[in-house]
Amino acid sequence: MKLDFHMPTKVIAEKECVRNNADVFKMGKKALIVTGKCSAKNNGSLDDVIWALDKNNIEYAVFDKVMSNPTVECVYEGAEMAMEEEADFVIAIGGGSPMDAAKAIALLAVSDIDRKDLFSGNIGNKALPMIHIPTTAGTGSEVTPYSILTNHEKQTKTSIAAPCLFPAYALLDAKYMKKLSLKTTVNTAIDSLSHSVEGMMSARANIMADIIAREAIRLLASEFDNLASGEFTDEDREKLLYASMLGGVVISQTKTTAVHAMGYSLTYFKGIDHGRANGLLLGEFMEYTEKFAPEKIHDILDCMGMKTVDEFKAELHKILGETENFVLAELEMYADIANMAGGVKNSIHCPDRSEILEIYKNSLL
Numbered sequence: 189m190k191l192d193f194h195m196p197t198k199v200i201a202e203k204e205c206v207r208n209n210a211d212v213f214k215m216g217k218k219a220l221i222v223t224g225k226c227s228a229k230n231n232g233s234l235d236d237v238i239w240a241l242d243k244n245n246i247e248y249a250v251f252d253k254v255m256s257n258p259t260v261e262c263v264y265e266g267a268e269m270a271m272e273e274e275a276d277f278v279i280a281i282g283g284g285s286p287m288d289a290a291k292a293i294a295l296l297a298v299s300d301i302d303r304k305d306l307f308s309g310n311i312g313n314k315a316l317p318m319i320h321i322p323t324t325a326g327t328g329s330e331v332t333p334y335s336i337l338t339n340h341e342k343q344t345k346t347s348i349a350a351p352c353l354f355p356a357y358a359l360l361d362a363k364y365m366k367k368l369s370l371k372t373t374v375n376t377a378i379d380s381l382s383h384s385v386e387g388m389m390s391a392r393a394n395i396m397a398d399i400i401a402r403e404a405i406r407l408l409a410s411e412f413d414n415l416a417s418g419e420f421t422d423e424d425r426e427k428l429l430y431a432s433m434l435g436g437v438v439i440s441q442t443k444t445t446a447v448h449a450m451g452y453s454l455t456y457f458k459g460i461d462h463g464r465a466n467g468l469l470l471g472e473f474m475e476y477t478e479k480f481a482p483e484k485i486h487d488i489l490d491c492m493g494m495k496t497v498d499e500f501k502a503e504l505h506k507i508l509g510e511t512e513n514f515v516l517a518e519l520e521m522y523a524d525i526a527n528m529a530g531g532v533k534n535s536i537h538c539p540d541r542s543e544i545l546e547i548y549k550n551s552l553l
């Protein structure tokens with residue numbers, strides 16, 4: 189047996205998690221809170237964090253300019269603010285975009301990295317310590333060492349990774365998700381499903397990650413009916429948040445595969461939400477992988493109480509609805525881009541360019 193598993197983030201999940209664990213915030217003298225424009229203010233998470241900081245007499249500044257699919261410009265601006273404010277730790281509040289931006293900001297605040305070198309792979313291993321508070325249940329970014337940013341040069345999204353990007357703490361409270369729209373709940377849940385399923389289809393899959401992925405897939409499958417109907421109890425929300433964190437732990441070890449690499453074009457060029465983009469491609473990629481690793485696919489289906497990939501595809505269709513319109517020329521371009529992406533090579537069986545195009549066509553035309 190060969191195993192190498194490192195996930196150093198301390199995870200705390202409970203009701204009123206932020207206020208009950210205010211001592212966690214005694215991490216430094218001044219915090220930079222990184223978040224989006226509105227949601228942290230509306231769902232109560234920002235109030236809770238400020239309450240915890242005030243209780244400990246810790247100063248803070250708020251950088252609330254993170255947009256969906258954050259850009260390089262945005263994270264450099266945030267890092268500049270961290271330096272100006274002399275923040276010595278970072279608190280991320282939000283979904284994947286604020287959490288991913290916060291990691292890059294924590295890195296750039298203490299590392300001298302030129303913009304042209306940010307995606308070079310040489311980013312060192314120094315960042316401000318971080319506390320992450322997810323307010324959606326999908327990304328799992330609170331327990332991964334990745335920051336995924338829009339890369340205009342390559343017309344896709346690119347991940348930067350370093351062990352220092354693991355947050356020190358992930359504080360999980362499903363109360364922040366109560367007001368999430370059905371659309372966001374569905375898209376984020378399908379993203380987290382994709383993380384765990386891809387983790388099992390990854391060339392880096394290992395026995396511990398598989399155990400965690402199976403549990404996450406089982407939990408998410410038990411929510412399929414609710415995702416289709418739009419009815420969620422507090423327990424359902426907790427389950428989705430827990431499964432999302434588990435999916436993050438999975439990909440923190442295995443990385444994602446061709447599904448994410450191919451999905452990025454749908455987001456970059458068509459503005460399709462990240463989780464939905466993965467969901468539109470996931471069934472077809474499982475069918476492709478089944479030809480080479482049938483036992484893996486049956487293991488995944490088993491967790492969902494299903495026998496065939498077709499059954500899974502029908503379930504996804506019920507949840508995601510009709511696919512957007514695409515033309516062949518678009519898919520040809522997406523195939524060229526995905527063919528260059530590292531994520532494709534991280535698949536248990538890597539599709540070549542013509543197979544990537546075939547998966548796009550079968551999924552989207």
Ligand SMILES: [Fe+2]
Nearest residue numbers: 327379448462
């Ligand atoms: Fe994702």
